[in-house]
Structure formats: structure tokens, C-alpha cells
Amino acid sequence: MQYVIVGIGGQGILFTSRILGKIAVERGEQVMGSEVHGMAQRGGSVISHFKVGNYRSPLVMAGDADILLAFDQNEGIRNLHFLKKNGSMVVNVHSEDDMKNSSLTAFLKDRSIRVYSLAGYELLKKHMGGNFLFLNVLLMGAMCGANISGLTFEEVSRAVKELSPSKFEDANMKVFRLGYDSISSGQ
Amino acid sequence: MTEVLCTVSTKAILLGNEAIARGIVEAGCLVACAYPGTPSSEILPAVAKFADEMGSPMAVEWGVNEKVAFEMAAAASFTGSRSCAVMKQVGLNVAADPFMSSALYDLKGGFLLVVADDPGPHSSQTEQDSRHFAMFAKIPCFDPSSASEAKEMVFDAFDLSERFHVTAMLRPSVRVDHCRQDVELGEILPFKGEVKFEKDPSRWVCLPAKVRVNHPKLNAKLEEIRAAFETEFRKYNYEVPAKKESVLGIVASGVSFSIVSDILKSLGREDVAVLKIGTPHPLPVKMVTDFIEKHPRVLFLEETYPVMEMQIPDRTKIMGRWNGVVPGAGELLPEVVAGILADILGIESPSGADSMLKDTLEELGITPRKPMLCPGCPHRASFFSIRQALPNAVNPSDIGCYSLGVNQKAVDAIIDMGGSVTMGSGLTLAHKVAGIDRPVVSTIGDSTFFHMGIPGLVSAVYNRHPFVLAILDNSTTAMTGGQANPGVGEKLRKGDEGRKVDIEGVCRGCGVSHVRTVAAYDVAAGKEAIKEAWESAKEKKEPAVVIFRHPCMLLRLQQPVIPVRVDPEKCIGCKFCINFFNCPGLVFNEESGKAYIDERFCVSCGVCLSVCPHGAIVEVSEEGE
Numbered sequence: 105m106q107y108v109i110v111g112i113g114g115q116g117i118l119f120t121s122r123i124l125g126k127i128a129v130e131r132g133e134q135v136m137g138s139e140v141h142g143m144a145q146r147g148g149s150v151i152s153h154f155k156v157g158n159y160r161s162p163l164v165m166a167g168d169a170d171i172l173l174a175f176d177q178n179e180g181i182r183n184l185h186f187l188k189k190n191g192s193m194v195v196n197v198h199s200e201d202d203m204k205n206s207s208l209t210a211f212l213k214d215r216s217i218r219v220y221s222l223a224g225y226e227l228l229k230k231h232m233g234g235n236f237l238f239l240n241v242l243l244m245g246a247m248c249g250a251n252i253s254g255l256t257f258e259e260v261s262r263a264v265k266e267l268s269p270s271k272f273e274d275a276n277m278k279v280f281r282l283g284y285d286s287i288s289s290g291q
Numbered sequence: 292m293t294e295v296l297c298t299v300s301t302k303a304i305l306l307g308n309e310a311i312a313r314g315i316v317e318a319g320c321l322v323a324c325a326y327p328g329t330p331s332s333e334i335l336p337a338v339a340k341f342a343d344e345m346g347s348p349m350a351v352e353w354g355v356n357e358k359v360a361f362e363m364a365a366a367a368s369f370t371g372s373r374s375c376a377v378m379k380q381v382g383l384n385v386a387a388d389p390f391m392s393s394a395l396y397d398l399k400g401g402f403l404l405v406v407a408d409d410p411g412p413h414s415s416q417t418e419q420d421s422r423h424f425a426m427f428a429k430i431p432c433f434d435p436s437s438a439s440e441a442k443e444m445v446f447d448a449f450d451l452s453e454r455f456h457v458t459a460m461l462r463p464s465v466r467v468d469h470c471r472q473d474v475e476l477g478e479i480l481p482f483k484g485e486v487k488f489e490k491d492p493s494r495w496v497c498l499p500a501k502v503r504v505n506h507p508k509l510n511a512k513l514e515e516i517r518a519a520f521e522t523e524f525r526k527y528n529y530e531v532p533a534k535k536e537s538v539l540g541i542v543a544s545g546v547s548f549s550i551v552s553d554i555l556k557s558l559g560r561e562d563v564a565v566l567k568i569g570t571p572h573p574l575p576v577k578m579v580t581d582f583i584e585k586h587p588r589v590l591f592l593e594e595t596y597p598v599m600e601m602q603i604p605d606r607t608k609i610m611g612r613w614n615g616v617v618p619g620a621g622e623l624l625p626e627v628v629a630g631i632l633a634d635i636l637g638i639e640s641p642s643g644a645d646s647m648l649k650d651t652l653e654e655l656g657i658t659p660r661k662p663m664l665c666p667g668c669p670h671r672a673s674f675f676s677i678r679q680a681l682p683n684a685v686n687p688s689d690i691g692c693y694s695l696g697v698n699q700k701a702v703d704a705i706i707d708m709g710g711s712v713t714m715g716s717g718l719t720l721a722h723k724v725a726g727i728d729r730p731v732v733s734t735i736g737d738s739t740f741f742h743m744g745i746p747g748l749v750s751a752v753y754n755r756h757p758f759v760l761a762i763l764d765n766s767t768t769a770m771t772g773g774q775a776n777p778g779v780g781e782k783l784r785k786g787d788e789g790r791k792v793d794i795e796g797v798c799r800g801c802g803v804s805h806v807r808t809v810a811a812y813d814v815a816a817g818k819e820a821i822k823e824a825w826e827s828a829k830e831k832k833e834p835a836v837v838i839f840r841h842p843c844m845l846l847r848l849q850q851p852v853i854p855v856r857v858d859p860e861k862c863i864g865c866k867f868c869i870n871f872f873n874c875p876g877l878v879f880n881e882e883s884g885k886a887y888i889d890e891r892f893c894v895s896c897g898v899c900l901s902v903c904p905h906g907a908i909v910e911v912s913e914e915g916e
Contacts, residue, residue: 112660113662114665121471122304122471125304125471125473126304129302129303129304129473134473135304135471135472135473136437136470136471136472137470137471137472138466138469138470138471139306139469139470139471140413140469141329141330141332141333141414141469141772146662146663146664146665146692146695146770147660147662147663147664147665147875148659148660148661148662148663149659149660154471159553160436160437160548160549160550160552160553161546161549161550161552161553161625162437162466162470162471162472162546162549163466163550163624163625164625165553165554165557165625165626165629165641166625166626166641167641168557178655178657178660179660181648181651181652181655181657182652182657182659184648185645185648198891202655205651205654205655207647207648207650207651207654208647208648208651208655210647211645211647211648211651214647225891234890236891
């Protein structure tokens with residue numbers, strides 16, 4: 105399983121690969137991933153690679169990813185070339201209109217890419233007092249709700265819970281459920 | 292530092308840098324020193340964390356720069372202790388002096404030098420290959436292809452250093468430093484030696500006469516190490532043979548080996564053999580030339596310079612950098628390697644950018660986001676004040692977050708760590724000779740000032756150079772992830788107490804008479820302080836210092852929350868705020884022709900209230916909104 109996780113520096117992307125890593129190791133699987141630290145973290149485009157299985161290289165090659173997890177719609181679209189045919193994108197959408205762009209829909213259709221979108225900022229404004237730092241757990245919930253990663257609600261929520269700092273544990277559980285329901289109920 | 296461990300029996304998922312750190316502690320290292328720099332920064336904090344957890348007695352300390360860190364660690368090895376110095380590739384430029392001379396010594400305790408390279412580069416001013424530096428100094432170098440291999444190499448590097456009494460380099464590249472992988476954990480090896488400095492001037496004093504003895508000795512050691520690399524290190528240097536008759540041989544080191552292995556596997560090629568090299572210097576030349584002889588054509592993959600390639604006497608059969616098959620700059624990403632392979636093997640090249648996707652990006656105007664200072668960053672306020680106070684000034688700057696001041700047109704030149712101060716001097720001299728009266732305002736961060744700013748400041752006082760040095764003190768080493776520095780006074784190991792060094796006092800001690808401190812968020816006071824400092828510098832014919840102080844946003848300290856909005860009636864769409872303040876939370880809507888607050892990013896620091904010349908940025912009143 106190969107994941108590419110994209111967004112903007114400061115959105116909490118690194119936490120996502122820690123969750124995925126914890127689950128994989130508990131399953132006894134090998135993991136390999138690549139992260140961005142340093143200057144690029146300062147508000148610029150960031151990309152994390154994460155591979156579960158028998159790999160040597162930490163990088164996902166363009167056209168090989170199973171899942172693209174996009175914390176930002178524009179970064180998601182910009183990195184769609186990483187997805188393989190029949191791959192899936194889970195994306196935090198801020199402009200529904202842009203998602204209807206005809207070149208984009210043609211590309212998605214041509215590659216048979218499934219898109220699971222959620223309006224993350226709206227959801228967090230409505231339910232979490234606008235604390236956008238919960239975006240990472242929200243997207244993990246959505247990915248789990250989309251049932252594309254082969255990971256169950258129980259194992260992902262347990263990993264989120266165990267890796268959460270204690271003061272954010274309850275809130276993270278709530279956000280995880282929010283993300284899960286926003287996708288699974290829409291299908 | 293973040294909690295990274297999720298342990299299952301003896302395995303844990305570690306960042307490459309944490310795996311290296313774990314190796315350093317397990318190998319019984321007693322003194323570890325570093326200066327932070329991406330991609331090496333996470334190593335030393337992880338050393339301290341593991342040392343605390345595992346009860347190691349070792350000393351773990353930040354040096355004020357890489358030269359300091361290197362010399363502390365090297366001297367510790369004179370006593371028989373295992374020691375290590377950690378830095379990024381350009382850090383070794385700073386430490387080049389002790390690196391080159393200690394390379395000639397008959398060291399006593401194992402001395403490991405970890406230098407992290409940054410092909411790409413992602414967070415550096417060069418993409419130099421530190422393996423070349425190992426060759427220059429004539430010391431052995433290990434080039435890991437993964438986090439787990441990097442950890443294992445730490446032990447072998449210490450052993451090799453003790454066996455041949457030389458500095459041993461471990462050169463992880465950014466993809467190894469920042470990869471995350473499951474790694475085996477072990478316990479601390481018992482230290483068998485004795486820590487004792489034995490007086491022996493012929494060993495520890497680098498007089499020319501001694502060099503004439505040591506240099507030939509080092510040459511001999513290098514050949515012995517090469518012989519060891521030919522035969523003993525098969526776990527790092529081995530062939531992955533082709534299953535069918537080979538059409539191509541590939542010699543690969545570092546992460547390039549990992550990348551090409553995954554590509555060959557996914558292509559299902561059984562007619563390509565790979566020779567993995569984990570010890571690129573001194574190269575096991577016989578092993579490599581034997582491999583070259585067996586294959587019709589041979590491709591060399593290594594980052595970033597042709598270090599292995601250059602050690603081969605006859606390159607006729609080699610496809611690499613010397614004949615342009617492998618690009619001479621940039622990172623060897625999977626897509627690049629796949630493209631090289633496709634050309635050589637005559638197969639279809641991996642699909643480039645899809646035209647429909649290209650059209651999408653163009654139609655929606657999506658481009659990569661450039662790095663920006665964080666919302667609420669005190670540097671943004673300081674740069675705004677500096678730029679507005681003296682718009683005609685030349686503004687040299689330095690290495691750190693504040694290099695992003697270039698987005699606010701408040702940074703005109705950067706060379707290296709500490710260069711802002713000395714460029715201030717150089718520009719002032721050129722202006723003086725040419726009779727130009729133009730202000731120079733340099734900017735430098737607190738950690739960088741301690742790193743290499745002080746010698747330049749002393750020189751400027753001594754030579755009477757009138758310019759303004761603005762020290763942007765955010766009480767941390769921010770760009771690399773928030774490490775402590777002398778201005779903070781905290782240390783790495785639990786229970787270790789440091790002492791805070793006062794920046795104002797240092798400046799005064801260097802002989803600067805005009806030293807003022809302002810709150811970075813106070814734009815009016817900042818502007819006034821810069822103007823006043825420039826007048827003082829001209830009058831006294833000496834540098835003047837203004838310290839802008841406010842903690843880094845990454846420290847997440849409590850501060851007043853001042854929600855703001857843009858009044859569309861007052862905004863005339865001049866983009867002054869975009870061009871000179873440049874905040875992720877303050878953006879321009881091309882359709883309406885007005886600026887607006889992007890609440891996804893705004894942290895309500897309130898600084899932009901003093902930015903708009905038309906008063907269009909206003910505080911959100913409690914009742915009205």
C-alpha cells in the first residue's frame with residue numbers, strides 16, 4: 105500500500121504518517137516513509153510518502169500511489185499524478201466549483217480515480233470552534249470512512265487515541281468520528 | 292521533541308535521524324555535539340532522549356556552531372572516549388579547519404562524524420556532496436541506503452575509527468534522515484576502555500614536522516581500509532545478481548540503491564544486476580572493476596557528485612555524470628532514475644505530466660506554494676518596520692527563517708551563516724570608497740548571531756563601519772525545528788542546566804555603544820529604533836544594534852488575541868499589505884480587487900492593523916461583527 109500525503113506546512117501532516125506507521129507495525133508489516141522538515145515546512149507545499157510492505161525506497165513514484173490524502177485542495181490537484189489508475193483521493197475541499205473543472209473531471213475519469221471530498225474547514229468551524237489543527241485526524245477519519253485503506257474504524261481510532269497528547273484525546277476522538285461519518289454516510 | 296516511539300517488542304518506527312541517534316547511544320558514545328541544521332537537526336535531541344531513557348552517562352550538547360561542536364567532540368576522543376559530531380553538509384564547511392587537521396591525527400577513542408547531505412536541495416544553500424569532503428580529508432565514509440542501515444553503520448564506523456585511529460564519516464542524505472522505518476532496537480554496549488588524556492605532544496600537537504610523518508601514514512591507513520572494504524563489509528557492499536544474462540549493471544550507493552531496486556522490481560527486470568556500495572570512500576575499486584568487467588554496460592547512480600565514478604581509473608564503459616547520462620545537479624528522484632533507465636533499456640518512459648492535469652493546473656491557476664513566514668511570526672513585523680523606516684537601505688540577511696524576508700522585499704543578499712554582519716561591512720566599505728551615502732541594515736537571528744555573527748561584529752567595531760545590525764531574537768532556533776541556543780540557556784539532557792547568554796551584553800562587550808531593544812510587534816517603535824540607530828551609526832562611525840524581540844510562534848506561547856478584518860469600503864486594492872507584509876492570513880481576491888483575512892491561517896496577532904496606509908485593516912469590534 106502506497107500513500108502520498110500532501111498539504112501546506114503547518115497543517116499537521118507528519119502526525120498522519122505516525123498514525124499509519126503505528127498501525128502497520130502493530131500488524132507486523134514493514135513500513136517506509138519520507139517526510140519534509142525544515143524550510144519547506146514554513147507554509148509551503150509539503151509532501152509525505154508512506155509505503156507499507158516490502159519496499160526499499162522511502163519515495164512513492166509518480167503513478168504508483170494507492171491513496172492521495174490531500175489536506176489542501178490545490179495541493180491535492182497538483183499531486184494527482186502520484187495516483188495510479190483506480191487510485192483514490194481523500195481531499196479537504198474549499199472550492200466545490202474548482203472540483204468541477206472539466207479538464208480535472210476528464211483526467212479523473214480517464215484514470216478511474218475516485219474522489220472522496222469533505223469540506224474540512226466548514227466541518228471544523230461548525231463542530232470544533234474553528235480549530236483547524238484537527239484537520240489531520242478529520243482526514244484520517246474520512247479515509248477510514250471511505251473504506252479504501254483496508255484499515256478498520258477500530259484500529260485507526262485506537263492508534264489516533266494512543267498517539268494523541270492527553271489533552272487532545274477526547275477532541276481527537278470526536279473529530280475522527282466526524283470525518284468517518286462525513287464520508288461513510290455520503291456513500 | 293515529539294514522542295516518536297511506538298515500540299513493538301524490540302522494533303520501533305524511527306525517523307532515519309532517530310535511528311542514527313539510537314545507534315550513537317547504543318554504541319556507547321560518551322560525548323555527542325552538534326549544531327542544528329536541516330536535514331540533520333533531529334539527531335542530537337534524539338540522542339539526548341534515548342540517553343535519558345536508557346540511562347547513558349553521556350554528555351549531549353549543542354555547540355554554538357559546527358566548528359565548536361566538532362572540536363569539542365574531537366578532543367573528547369583524544370581521551371579514549373567514543374565521541375561524535377553531527378552537522379549538515381554546509382556545517383562541515385564551517386568545521387572544515389578542525390576536520391582537515393584532525394584527519395591526520397592518530398585518534399584514540401572512536402570518532403564519528405555524521406554529516407547530512409541535502410540533494411535537491413530542500414533546505415540548504417548548496418547541494419554539495421560530503422563524500423567528496425571525506426575524500427579530500429582522506430578519511431573513510433559510509434553512505435547508508437536506509438534508516439536501519441544507517442543505525443548499523445554507526446557501530447561499524449566507531450569500530451573502524453578505533454581500529455585505524457581515524458575520523459569515520461557517516462553521510463546520510465535527506466531521504467535517509469527523514470525516512471521513517473521500522474528499526475531494531477538494542478541495548479548500550481559496555482565501554483571497555485579508560486577515559487584518560489595522556490600527554491603526548493607528538494600525537495596531539497599539529498606541528499608541520501608531525502604532518503610530514505602523519506600524511507604518509509594516513510595514506511597507508513587509507514589503503515588498509517580500502518582492503519577491508521573489499522572483503523569484510525559484505526553487508527554493505529554486495530551484488531544483487533541478474534537472474535538472466537545481464538544487459539546492464541548498475542553501481543549504486545545511498546538511497547539511489549533503494550530507489551533503483553524498487554523500480555527494477557516493479558518493472559520485473561531480471562536482466563539487470565546491481566552492485567550496492569555502502570562505503571564509497573575509499574572505494575573498493577577491485578570489487579567495482581570486477582563488476583564492470585562482467586557487464587556490457589554499467590550505470591553509476593549516486594548523490595550528488597560522481598564520487599565513486601571518479602575513483603574508477605577507466606571510465607569508458609561507465610554511464611554516469613562524466614558523459615551526461617546522469618544529470619549533474621539535482622536529486623535523483625524515482626522519476627529521474629526511471630527516466631534514465633528507460634533511455635538505456637529502450638523502454639517506454641514513465642508518463643510525464645498528463646496534459647489534462649496540466650490544463651487543470653493552468654485553468655485553476657494552481658502553482659506550488661512557496662515557503663512563507665508563519666502567521667503571527669515576529670520577523671514579519673520586524674521586516675516591515677525595517678523596510679518602512681529606511682526604504683532606500685540595502686538589506687543583507689542571513690541563514691534562518693528570516694531568509695523568507697525576501698518575500699517582503701526586505702532581504703537583498705544572503706551568503707551563509709553570519710554573512711549578514713560581514714556583508715554589512717563590505718557594502719559599507721564599497722559605499723565609502725565610492726562616496727555613496729546609503730544606509731545598510733542587516734538582519735540576523737539570535738542563534739545565527741551566536742553561531743558566526745559575533746566575529747563580524749567585532750571586526751565592524753574595530754574598523755568603524757557605520758551600519759545597522761538588527762538582531763531578530765525569537766528565543767529559539769526556529770527554521771530547524773526550535774532548538775535551544777545560548778540566548779535561551781536550556782540544554783538537551785534532563786537535569787542539565789545551562790546559563791543564558793545576554794545578547795545586549797554581548798553586543799556591548801563587542802564594543803557597540805548604541806544597543807536598543809524593541810518589541811517586534813510594535814511597528815511604530817521598530818521604525819523609530821531603526822532610524823535612530825542609523826543616525827547614531829553615521830554620527831559615531833560604528834555599527835549600531837537594534838534587537839527585535841518576540842517569541843517564535845512555534846513555541847505556542849499565550850499572547851493577546853486581536854481579531855481583524857479588512858473593511859472593503861476602505862481597501863483600494865493597492866496590494867501594499869501583500870507586497871510588504873506578506874502574511875498567509877492576509878490575501879488578495881483578484882475578482883473583487885480587495886484584500887481579505889483568510890481565517891484558515893490568521894492567528895489574530897493584530898500586527899497588520901498598523902500596516903495598511905489607508906486604514907482598511909480594522910479590529911473586529913465585539914458587538915458589530
